[in-house]
Amino acid sequence: MRIQTRTLGAVEATPESFLTLPDGLVGYEAEREFALVAPADYAPFHWLLSFSDPDLALPVLPARLVAPDYEPALGASDRRALGCAESDALEVWLIASVDPARGLTVNLRAPIVVHAGTRLARQVVLSDGRFAIDQAIAPSTKADHSAAQQKAA
Amino acid sequence: MLVLGRRPGENIRIGDDIKVIVLEVRGGQIKLGIEAPLDVQVHREEIYERIQQQNRKAAGMSPEDLGVAARYLRQSGRG
Numbered sequence: 001m002r003i004q005t006r007t008l009g010a011v012e013a014t015p016e017s018f019l020t021l022p023d024g025l026v027g028y029e030a031e032r033e034f035a036l037v038a039p040a041d042y043a044p045f046h047w048l049l050s051f052s053d054p055d056l057a058l059p060v061l062p063a064r065l066v067a068p069d070y071e072p073a074l075g076a077s078d079r080r081a082l083g084c085a086e087s088d089a090l091e092v093w094l095i096a097s098v099d100p101a102r103g104l105t106v107n108l109r110a111p112i113v114v115h116a117g118t119r120l121a122r123q124v125v126l127s128d129g130r131f132a133i134d135q136a137i138a139p140s141t142k143a144d145h146s147a148a149q150q151k152a153a
Numbered sequence: 154m155l156v157l158g159r160r161p162g163e164n165i166r167i168g169d170d171i172k173v174i175v176l177e178v179r180g181g182q183i184k185l186g187i188e189a190p191l192d193v194q195v196h197r198e199e200i201y202e203r204i205q206q207q208n209r210k211a212a213g214m215s216p217e218d219l220g221v222a223a224r225y226l227r228q229s230g231r232g
Contacts, residue, residue: 007216008216025208027205041220043227044227045219059219065226065231075194077192096214097207098214098222104222125194127195127196
């Protein structure tokens with residue numbers, strides 16, 4: 001299936017990449033059907049793409065890649081929403097954004113949790129205030145640009 | 154909107170299993186205790202607003218910025 005996005009243009013998504021978020025995303029509660037795709041140009045980023053809203057394409061990173069020790073505590077309602085038992089393995093994804101001042105940041109407070117078996121997912125809002133909404137994980141892109149240029153020179 | 158006046162120590166019941174307790178009123182601040190089942194999510198409104206803003210920001214990312222960040226992660230061995 002082809003998904004139209006404003007940021008990435010048309011993206012091909014296979015059924016294995018489809019996800020249902022029964023409660024949508026915070027601020028986008030009406031959007032339920034998504035695909036989680038990995039265009040090669042942006043590895044290791046994946047993109048969470050809404051089937052119906054071309055403006056809703058969110059870059060995400062696997063939590064284990066950027067925050068290996070991160071262990072969000074899920075509540076009973078979260079597990080129920082995902083249709084999963086206590087022992088079921090869940091994938092955890094972090095929504096990423098780039099800020100001119102803070103560089104690349106991820107949202108540790110509200111991860112996307114995916115049940116690989118049911119293909120149900122949910123943006124979980126954690127009650128633990130120690131998890132930052134914009135945790136910096138890389139220097140600002142401007143610094144990256146100049147470093148790359150210096151390397152090239 | 155239902156408006157109720159309460160004094161410290163008094164409660165409000167919402168349904169069978171949610172209780173909001175007025176613990177303390179001091180200097181323009183109210184301290185509330187909330188008893189609710191584990192599967193009821195309770196958060197400060199600002200948290201939701203900030204997460205919403207962050208989601209919007211992520212949705213508005215430019216592919217160029219993401220490309221730069223992706224290269225950085227790959228170079229630093231996280232790709």
